[in-house]
Amino acid sequence: MKERLRQFMLGRYGLDQLGQLLTIVSIVFLLLGNFFSPLLMYIGLALFVYGYFRILSRNIQKRSQENNAYNTFRYRITGWFSTRSKQFSQRKDYRFYRCPTCHQSLRVPKGKGNISITCSKCHNQFVRKS
Secondary structure (H helix, E strand, O other): OHHHHHHHHOOOOOOOHHHHHHHHHHHHHHHHHHHOOHHHHHHHHHHHHHHHHHHHOOOHHHHHHHHHHHHHHHHHHHHHHHHHHHHHHOOOOEEEEEOOOOOOEEEEEOOOOEEEEEOOOOOOEEEEEO
16 A cells, blocks of 8 residues: 555655645634634635645646745745844843845944944944944
């Protein structure tokens, strides 16, 4: 049985991060649809069908591009929250500034008075109070 499944999946895309998300969201919509609205159930069913279409697809390049776009979008959101979390945990010891020219985030120690900050990316210098 395991060998037959392996032969069937040979040359197909399989499960990836976007497929996992679609499957989980579709199950949530199906469960909510049972209690609240049939429309949610239909949306969940459509997501479930699309998720399994992606898993069984033989167009590996297209599915890979979709997954890369999803991962890029996900990283933008999680990266933003991760950066804010790190800045929040270091707020007692450091101040954070953005370079006026390249907008690179810079960390400087607190309590040093007016200091000249040099951007490590574009080497622009500006003065700020730490």
